[in-house]
Amino acid sequence: MAKVWAALAVVATLLLSTSSAAQTDTSDTEPLTDTPLPVVGAVAAQSAWGGKLSRFDEVLHGVWRTDGGTIAYWSVRHRPSEGDESSLTSTAHKLRGGSANLTTPPGFTETSLAARETGELYPVLLDETTETCLCTNVTEMGLNDGVAEEVSDGWQLVYAVFPELPAEVTSVDVHVDGFGAILPDVPVQDGPLPTPQVSADHWVASGQGWPAPPSAEEIARAAEARTLGAVWVLAERSGSADGSWAQRESGDVREIDLAADVLFAPNEYAIDDDAGAVLDDVAAQIEGAQVTRAAIVGHTDGDGTEEHNETLSENRARSVESALAERLPEVAFSVEGRGWHEPIASNQTDEGKALNRRVTITLEGVADAEVGS
Known part of the structure; x- marks a missing residue:
């Protein structure tokens, strides 16, 4: 809980930065909206790999039903580890992909949704025929750390697509990073996706828009291609x-x-x-x-x-x-x-x-x- 409160302290910064970023002259990276981002919850997360520790502030914006699937949006910002500024580089973003990553390039594959009503876990959809995930490319994010720092105080908005949730599932527990960072009881929204929707093929600084999910056909193909199954029974x-x-x-x-x-x-x-x-x-x-x-x-x-x-x-x-x-x-x-x-x-x-x-x-x-x- 202490970690949660620490992360909540940065939410105000996120909201202010996405609004004030509209005043920044950044040409290709000028924000598309100055509307404050919705905040469902915040958590401090971390990832370790190869003896290195990366720490992150993460703010969840929401979980929505989309055509054929489910999409979650959240913002991520690195924090220096023990004063090491190198933890804010693209290398740290690659670490954020996690050792369980099955895709090239790496993405947020360790995020998952748990539904207590059904006792099921919904992992990020991986298209194993193409070895890609339906989620943000963390390597692409890392290469643009400097731009994100100028536009949105380092915050970058990411997404992940999950299988379609049953109608009776109205809330989920969002397992943010696969390392124990969990936001419980997140409502599943049935309304339209937030706007403006932008291409998911490129990184997005928070406040610049919302990465658009793939088509229902692509989501269905990814679900069918998973050799481990698109939905796992928890218990x-x-x-x-x-x-x-x-x-x-x-x-x-x-x-x-x-x-x-x-x-x-x-x-x-x-x-x-x-x-x-x-x-x-x-x-x-x-x-x-x-x-x-x-x-x-x-x-x-x-x-x-x-x-x-x-x-x-x-x-x-x-x-x-x-x-x-x-x-x-x-x-x-x-x-x-x-x-x-x-x-x-x-x-x-x-x-x-x-x-x-x-x-x-x-x-x-x-x-x-x-x-x-």
């Missing part, structure tokens, strides 16, 4: 009927989320006396998984101070560990508290805060045995 989900706990299965990994509001009084970490049945159910799931180790992590919402939430989340995780250890003496538990740093929903609503207040138990090497609850 099989199940849980208790009353919502006190829920679990997700992905391969041999099982994650069990216990609702903190069921286990604890507000801002307390002593387990309520009437939570025994919930813990019995969860213990049965762990026993049926036939594992010898499990990780317990406490999470909080965004209210209160960071120090308070770190302490509360760890204490709650330890309380759950103590209760489960009594039921499962043969299982070794590790315990950690992560405070408000890993939200799974928005902290702007009461419903989102309730989802974020949880204790997560992760089991690896889960057996195929099924256990009733």
Whole structure:
């Protein structure tokens, strides 16, 4: 969360720079609009490759449905790493492509959209027949760092195209960089794409326009050409009927989320006396998984101070560990508290805060045995 607030501090700069850039005489790079860019959220991201670290401020402008697919727009600006100005060069942009890059030239292939309604992940579309991605070419961006610095204070607007989302998906979690930078609960917009639309074949400084997505035919061809599939199932989900706990299965990994509001009084970490049945159910799931180790992590919402939430989340995780250890003496538990740093929903609503207040138990090497609850 600290990283998010640090990135939010630069949003005002982005909005002002895109507006004032219209006064800059840059001939071929004169902005096409002085309308402030919409801001859905901001995050600080990083990428490491070859022993080098690149850091980035990223501001998400939105996710829109487009003909045959889905498009996300966001702005990116480099920050020097430990005072190293070389981190603002085109080399840093190439690093931003990430080691998982499958395309030439490199693009933003590590961005993805996660839909909790369907339990599916939507990766950037790659046309594997041509080895290109339907996204911004980061090498092209890097070669124009200097111009972007003049026009938009270093901000460059980028895009990525994803498969078409089901109609029931109204919001997504945007995994910005593949390294843990996530913006949760981003609304999916059905309206027209922002204007002016410009060619996506060239870099775009923020405020100069919006890279236009390819045609529906190109999007469909890229989806069909993906050997790994255009949509990935994140997890099989199940849980208790009353919502006190829920679990997700992905391969041999099982994650069990216990609702903190069921286990604890507000801002307390002593387990309520009437939570025994919930813990019995969860213990049965762990026993049926036939594992010898499990990780317990406490999470909080965004209210209160960071120090308070770190302490509360760890204490709650330890309380759950103590209760489960009594039921499962043969299982070794590790315990950690992560405070408000890993939200799974928005902290702007009461419903989102309730989802974020949880204790997560992760089991690896889960057996195929099924256990009733």
